[in-house]
Amino acid sequence: MNLALFDLDHTLIPTDSDHEWGRFMVKLGIVDADSFARQNDAFYADYKAGVLDINAYLHAMLAPLARYSREQLTDWHAQYMREVINQRIVPAAVTLVREHQDNGDLCCLVTATNAFITAPIAEAFGIETLIACEVETVGNEPMGALTGRPMGTPSYREGKIVRVEQWLASLGKSINDYKHSYFYSDSHNDIPLLERVTDPVATNPDDTLRAHAQAKGWRILNLFDTRD
Numbered sequence: 001m002n003l004a005l006f007d008l009d010h011t012l013i014p015t016d017s018d019h020e021w022g023r024f025m026v027k028l029g030i031v032d033a034d035s036f037a038r039q040n041d042a043f044y045a046d047y048k049a050g051v052l053d054i055n056a057y058l059h060a061m062l063a064p065l066a067r068y069s070r071e072q073l074t075d076w077h078a079q080y081m082r083e084v085i086n087q088r089i090v091p092a093a094v095t096l097v098r099e100h101q102d103n104g105d106l107c108c109l110v111t112a113t114n115a116f117i118t119a120p121i122a123e124a125f126g127i128e129t130l131i132a133c134e135v136e137t138v139g140n141e142p143m144g145a146l147t148g149r150p151m152g153t154p155s156y157r158e159g160k161i162v163r164v165e166q167w168l169a170s171l172g173k174s175i176n177d178y179k180h181s182y183f184y185s186d187s188h189n190d191i192p193l194l195e196r197v198t199d200p201v202a203t204n205p206d207d208t209l210r211a212h213a214q215a216k217g218w219r220i221l222n223l224f225d226t227r228d
Contacts, residue, residue, distance in 0.1 A: 001104050001105060001106055001178070002100075002103065002104075002105040002106070002178055002179065002180040002181065002182065003105065003106050003108075003168075003175065003178040003180070003181040003182065003197075004097075004100035004105040004106065004107045004108070004181075004182045004184075005107075005108050005109075005110050005164065005181070005182060005183040005184070005193070005197065006096075006097065006107070006108070006109050006110065006127070006183075006184045006185075007109075007110060007111060007183075007184060007185035007186060007187065007190055007203070008109055008111040008113060008118060008121065008122075009111065009113060009186075009187075010186040010187065010204055010206075011093075011184055011185050011186045011187075011203045011204060011223075012089075012093040012096075012097070012109075012125060012184075012223075013085065013088045013089060013090075013093065013121070014088055014090065014204070014223075014224040015084075015088050016044065016113075017085065017113050017117050017118060017121060018061065018112075018113040018114070018117060019040060019044045020080075020084050020085075021061070021080060021117050022036065022037075022040035022061065023037070023040070024076075024080050024083075024084060025064060026040075028076060030064055030067075030068070031064050036064075039060060043056075043057045043060065047112075047189070048206070050188060050189055050208075052156070052189075054112065054133070054154045054156040054157075054159075055150065055154065058114060058133055058150035058154065059148070059149065059150065061114065062114065062116075062135055062146060062148045062149060062150060063148040064148070065116065065146045065148060066145070066146050066147055066148030069145060070137075070143055070144065070145050070146070073116070073146070077116070077117075077120060078120075081120055081121075081124070085120075085121055085124070086124070089124060089125070090223065090224065092223045092224075093125075093223050094125065096184070096223065097125050097126065097127060098126075100182070101126070105182075106129075106178075107127050107128070107129065108127065108129040108130070108131060108164070108167065109121075109122045109125070109127045109129070109130050109131065109132075110131045110132075110155060110160050110163070110164060110183075110193070111130075111131070111132050111133075111155065112132075112133060112154065112155055112156040112157075112159075112160070112189070113132060113133065114132055114133040114134075114135050114150070115130060115132040115133065115134055115135055116135050116146065117132075118130060118132045119132070129167070131155050131160070131163045131164060131167060132155055133150055133152075133154045133155055133156070134150065134151045134152045135147075135149075135150060135151065136148075136149045136150065136151040153166075156189070157189050157190075157192055158192045160190065160192065160193045161192055161193050161196055164193065164196075175196060175197065178198070179198070180198050180199050181196075181197040181198045181199065182197060182198075182199045182200075182201060183196075183197045183199075183200055183201065184201045184203040184221070185200075185201075185202070185203060185205075185209070186202070186203050186204045186205050186206060186209065187205075187206055187209060188206055188208035188209040188212065190209075191209065191212060194209075194218070199219070200213070200216075200218045200219070201218065201219045201220075201221050202218055202219070202220045202221070203220075203221045203222075203223060204221070204222055204223055204224055205220060
């Protein structure tokens with residue numbers, strides 16, 4: 001058994017699910033259109049530049065959700081999947097995941113986007129294990145109302161290594177136990193984890209990661225013709 005780790009945004013889907021969720025909240029009218037859109041775009045620019053304050057971002061994205069019941073949020077997310085995400089899931093990405101699963105590899109989606117947004121997307125890809133930025137719920141109930149606050153170590157940059165190692169330790173494993181450990185990512189923010197695995201794959205890479213991958217002799221994989 002090998003280990004296969006997948007980033008999500010611009011890696012398995014040709015868009016950013018977090019940024020798109022922000023746009024979706026504006027569309028629903030649950031946040032102020034002008035101020036939230038500016039804030040959302042500013043955070044996204046910081047992410048692409050590698051200077052994102054992940055905790056500030058998580059608080060900003062999660063706070064509006066605390067005003068609504070979990071049932072309402074679940075309904076909205078189902079609409080979001082239908083209108084935004086499902087049409088962005090391309091056959092090449094599904095095939096990539098399936099190839100690892102058919103090979104018997106241990107697969108995990110590792111993303112800096114919060115778990116509320118990404119859990120249904122992981123399910124759509126048939127990936128059972130999700131490592132994402134965790135969201136606090138009332139009473140710590142899995143399907144409880146959201147408090148609007150993040151919890152735990154954010155799975156962002158070096159935090160992805162921490163979270164992956166914690167998950168594997170819970171299975172009595174470590175990354176070093178696998179002859180081949182793959183990580184597919186598009187972002188230079190993921191260079192720390194890419195350098196930790198045996199088989200890093202720069203997937204639809206941004207310019208910084210592409211240059212880094214070329215210098216390191218890493219495999220470069222393009223799943224999409226264009227990117228949003």
